[in-house]
Amino acid sequence: MSRAYNFSAGPATLPEPVLRQAQSEMLEWRDAGASIVEISHRGPEFLEVATSAERALRALLSIPDDYAVLFTQGGATTQQALIPLNFAQPGQPADYVVTGHWGKTALKQAGPYVATHVAASSEADGYRNIPARSTWQFAADAAYVHITANETIHGVEFREIPDVGDVPLVADFSSSIASEPLDIGKFGVIYAGAQKNLGPVGISVTIVRRDLLERAGQPRADIFDYRSQLKGESMLNTPPTWNWYMLGLTVQWMLDEGGVAEFAQRNARKSALLYSAIDESGGFYRNEVDPAVRSRMNVPFFLKDEALDKPFLSEAKDAGLIALKGHRVIGGMRASIYNAMPEAGVQALADFMRDFMRRHG
Numbered sequence: 001m002s003r004a005y006n007f008s009a010g011p012a013t014l015p016e017p018v019l020r021q022a023q024s025e026m027l028e029w030r031d032a033g034a035s036i037v038e039i040s041h042r043g044p045e046f047l048e049v050a051t052s053a054e055r056a057l058r059a060l061l062s063i064p065d066d067y068a069v070l071f072t073q074g075g076a077t078t079q080q081a082l083i084p085l086n087f088a089q090p091g092q093p094a095d096y097v098v099t100g101h102w103g104k105t106a107l108k109q110a111g112p113y114v115a116t117h118v119a120a121s122s123e124a125d126g127y128r129n130i131p132a133r134s135t136w137q138f139a140a141d142a143a144y145v146h147i148t149a150n151e152t153i154h155g156v157e158f159r160e161i162p163d164v165g166d167v168p169l170v171a172d173f174s175s176s177i178a179s180e181p182l183d184i185g186k187f188g189v190i191y192a193g194a195q196k197n198l199g200p201v202g203i204s205v206t207i208v209r210r211d212l213l214e215r216a217g218q219p220r221a222d223i224f225d226y227r228s229q230l231k232g233e234s235m236l237n238t239p240p241t242w243n244w245y246m247l248g249l250t251v252q253w254m255l256d257e258g259g260v261a262e263f264a265q266r267n268a269r270k271s272a273l274l275y276s277a278i279d280e281s282g283g284f285y286r287n288e289v290d291p292a293v294r295s296r297m298n299v300p301f302f303l304k305d306e307a308l309d310k311p312f313l314s315e316a317k318d319a320g321l322i323a324l325k326g327h328r329v330i331g332g333m334r335a336s337i338y339n340a341m342p343e344a345g346v347q348a349l350a351d352f353m354r355d356f357m358r359r360h361g
């Protein structure tokens with residue numbers, strides 16, 4: 001058996017020690033007499049898993065006490081619909097800064113509930129940059145400003161937190177959470193689907209400044225209500241126990257590896273390796289994103305000659321490098337290099353790219 005280096009954008013590669021631990025606990029979790037996914041979410045064993053996952057996440061991300069953490073089903077897209085329901089009055093304006101596919105999705109999901117207003121967009125430019133903060137135009141009385149911290153498909157990442165004054169900043173961190181130290185206190189809400197950097201798909205993390213939970217929001221069922229979810233300790237209904245358990249293992253692994261400061265350094269080195277391979281290829285490979293806002297997590301690139309796309313993918317696979325096909329929205333290639341991707345994997349890809357160019361250039 002050999003595991004390839006897996007550059008999938010999500011669901012994405014998981015740390016091997018996490019998979020091994022899950023494997024070893026598959027038939028029986030500690031002395032529970034059953035696996036963690038076969039027992040009640042309200043029993044002491046799972047409650048221990050759930051609370052230690054939250055404790056580890058709070059430690060990893062330095063989440064201040066005045067922020068609540070919710071673990072819910074439904075993925076990031078669901079949070080994009082729940083945010084206007086929870087934090088804005090019906091028809092109230094909400095500002096969206098659209099810097100790629102996921103910003104556009106967030107705008108669409110909020111559409112039925114609020115007066116969405118595009119404060120800035122780089123769509124006309126093909127999402128290759130982030131509009132300068134000075135050009136953003138906010139709606140009067142906006143409930144919040146929404147940004148996508150890292151655009152997973154277009155490969156565009158905010159490199160600094162924009163100042164939006166007193167209006168709560170809401171950020172989709174699905175593909176860059178825990179990739180570097182972050183001042184959570186600058187945000188009203190941070191949300192992330194787990195399947196990029198936190199574990200397997202099926203659970204989302206939402207970090208909410210507690211005072212925002214007191215906002216009235218809109219009529220909504222309990223299950224869509226962040227306040228009720230918090231009161232119910234994210235267990236209003238059966239939570240995705242397997243995913244919660246795996247998230248806990250993944251977060252603990254990140255702490256054991258040295259935490260977000262360590263990953264920030266690794267991620268800087270990993271992405272620099274790939275961008276150099278692209279930029280030094282004399283146009284054989286190209287990445288079109290403004291270098292100032294290139295993503296450290298997702299590196300999209302195109303080959304000069306599209307006819308080489310297929311051979312590139314099949315030769316990469318033979319070399320043990322999988323899931324490099326770009327998203328169908330933009331085509332080309334994409335290497336997703338989240339925390340669980342080892343530096344050796346990125347080095348192997350950069351070496352392969354140079355070798356492929358020598359043979360086909």
Ligand SMILES: *Cc1c(COP(=O)(O)O)cnc(C)c1O
Nearest residue numbers: 075076077102152172174175193
């Ligand atoms: C993957 C992704 C989403 C969508 O996540 P789902 O869990 O599939 O709903 C949203 N935003 C970003 C930035 C993503 O990377």
